[in-house]
Amino acid sequence: MSSQFGTVLKLTTFGESHGKSVGGVVDGCPANVSVSLKKIQAQLNRRRPGQSSLTTDRSELDQITIVSGLENGLTLGTPIAFYVPNQDQQPGDYDRFRRVPRPSHADYTYQAKYGNRSVSGGGRASARETIARVAGGAIAEAVLATHTDIEIIAWVSAVGSIEATNIDMGRLSRQDVDQHMVRCPDASTAEKMAQQIAALKEQGDSVGGIVSCVCRHVPPGLGEPVFAKLEAALAQAMLSIPATKGFEIGSGFLGTRMQGSEHNDVFIASQKGLRTKTNFSGGIQGGISNGEFIYFRVAFKPPATIGVAQESVDFEGNRTILEGRGRHDPCVVPRAVPIVEGMAALVLADMFLLQRTRHASV
Numbered sequence: 001m002s003s004q005f006g007t008v009l010k011l012t013t014f015g016e017s018h019g020k021s022v023g024g025v026v027d028g029c030p031a032n033v034s035v036s037l038k039k040i041q042a043q044l045n046r047r048r049p050g051q052s053s054l055t056t057d058r059s060e061l062d063q064i065t066i067v068s069g070l071e072n073g074l075t076l077g078t079p080i081a082f083y084v085p086n087q088d089q090q091p092g093d094y095d096r097f098r099r100v101p102r103p104s105h106a107d108y109t110y111q112a113k114y115g116n117r118s119v120s121g122g123g124r125a126s127a128r129e130t131i132a133r134v135a136g137g138a139i140a141e142a143v144l145a146t147h148t149d150i151e152i153i154a155w156v157s158a159v160g161s162i163e164a165t166n167i168d169m170g171r172l173s174r175q176d177v178d179q180h181m182v183r184c185p186d187a188s189t190a191e192k193m194a195q196q197i198a199a200l201k202e203q204g205d206s207v208g209g210i211v212s213c214v215c216r217h218v219p220p221g222l223g224e225p226v227f228a229k230l231e232a233a234l235a236q237a238m239l240s241i242p243a244t245k246g247f248e249i250g251s252g253f254l255g256t257r258m259q260g261s262e263h264n265d266v267f268i269a270s271q272k273g274l275r276t277k278t279n280f281s282g283g284i285q286g287g288i289s290n291g292e293f294i295y296f297r298v299a300f301k302p303p304a305t306i307g308v309a310q311e312s313v314d315f316e317g318n319r320t321i322l323e324g325r326g327r328h329d330p331c332v333v334p335r336a337v338p339i340v341e342g343m344a345a346l347v348l349a350d351m352f353l354l355q356r357t358r359h360a361s362v
């Protein structure tokens with residue numbers, strides 16, 4: 001289903017950018033999982049618009065209200081429903097897009113598909129929808145914390161052509177990532193990224209970037225071959241986030257330049273079973289986690305709504321010049337970090353619950 005994600009642990013999201021609220025329902029969450037509202041809100045605050053000078057100037061508090069499924073901090077095993085009101089709306093900014101679809105946004109395709117759409121704020125295609133992914137992801141993390149030591153950390157590894165390459169995935173914490181508003185844990189690179197985003201915001205233009213993510217202490221055995229291989233499920237999750245254009249796991253495309261003798265992750269014995277000397281596989285083989293770090297990268301395009309004038313045509317085909325007005329992110333990656341973490345958590349929690357139906361001792 002188009003607005004539902006997951007097999008056992010299911011997230012349904014609802015809402016348009018300038019409707020009354022956005023929110024979601026998490027169904028299939030086991031009872032007696034300890035869920036901290038503070039932790040959910042903390043992740044939402046990392047996604048919130050208006051959180052720094054590098055994001056859109058739309059300012060939303062994004063305070064979550066949970067309306068069901070939780071009592072005294074424990075899940076009840078029933079659907080967990082939640083919502084976040086939309087407050088800072090300036091629908092007038094979007095009047096132009098009623099007639100002229102924004103290049104590379106979703107205006108034309110939503111209209112072509114449904115013959116109708118919520119124009120204001122980008123409607124359902126707006127990144128406000130991802131609030132439910134972040135909240136649902138925080139609930140999924142609570143499920144994982146009940147049974148595993150899994151840690152999921154995402155960070156900004158590139159903005160335009162500025163890249164941070166020397167990040168120690170083994171030690172990185174969310175606190176390290178949040179040291180700089182760009183969410184790149186390498187301070188000097190983060191500063192360069194910030195300068196580039198600020199300069200483009202000033203010009204009314206935008207830039208893309210990469211969010212990297214590591215999932216540590218994932219037990220061997222998660223993933224459902226053949227169609228829901230773990231990397232396939234992660235790819236689907238990541239590529240469903242607005243503005244994504246690429247997903248790469250382990251050695252990714254660079255692996256194509258290596259020879260088998262270099263690329264093979266040779267097994268070594270350890271007290272906890274087999275480990276591998278290298279990890280070009282990115283922690284997944286045959287679609288199943290092997291106990292090594294799962295790491296992947298997600299490519300985000302430059303946001304489509306820009307202040308720079310562009311030649312275009314309206315829905316009737318008349319030539320026009322389009323210049324985006326209103327408040328928009330000059331680069332989405334600093335805000336995408338908790339969204340990537342949330343989607344990774346939803347996949348891993350779902351796969352963990354599925355694995356309990358496959359193996360009696362999990």
Ligand SMILES: Cc1cc2nc3c(=O)[nH]c(=O)nc-3n(C[C@H](O)[C@H](O)[C@H](O)COP(=O)(O)O)c2cc1C
Pocket residue numbers: 056104105106122125126127130241242243244301303304305306327328329330332335336339
């Ligand atoms: C955190 C986040 C913030 C975004 N902010 C904007 C924005 O301010 N302006 C914009 O045009 N697109 C923004 N986007 C991207 C659009 O939602 C997306 O490009 C649009 O829905 C079209 O979908 P597609 O890029 O996946 O094809 C944002 C995406 C994310 C993840």
